[in-house]
Amino acid sequence: MSGDCKWPGCGDLASRQGWGCPTHWGRLPVKIRQAIGHSYQPGKPADVYRLRAEGSARDFIVREASRTAKVRKGGSGDTDPLV
Numbered sequence: 001m002s003g004d005c006k007w008p009g010c011g012d013l014a015s016r017q018g019w020g021c022p023t024h025w026g027r028l029p030v031k032i033r034q035a036i037g038h039s040y041q042p043g044k045p046a047d048v049y050r051l052r053a054e055g056s057a058r059d060f061i062v063r064e065a066s067r068t069a070k071v072r073k074g075g076s077g078d079t080d081p082l083v
Contacts, residue, residue, distance in 0.1 A: 006054070008061065019057070027064075032056050 007024035035053035
């Protein structure tokens with residue numbers, strides 16, 4: 001199953017268990033990738049385990065964006081900390 005990458009602002013084709021493009025899939029911690037991969041069931045709607053794994057991925061993205069924004073604050077003027 002493929003669709004759009006779930007990383008905010010990306011929109012590239014997702015190939016890894018339907019979650020993200022290769023670039024953003026690789027940025028997730030291994031444990032989150034494993035949880036998403038183990039909960040993936042082609043052709044079936046997301047179950048509680050899949051939703052929990054995707055929630056962990058979203059939490060990680062928010063934490064990384066916050067951490068990156070603090071590092072860049074007052075620096076380059078880049079407004080998108082996720083890129």
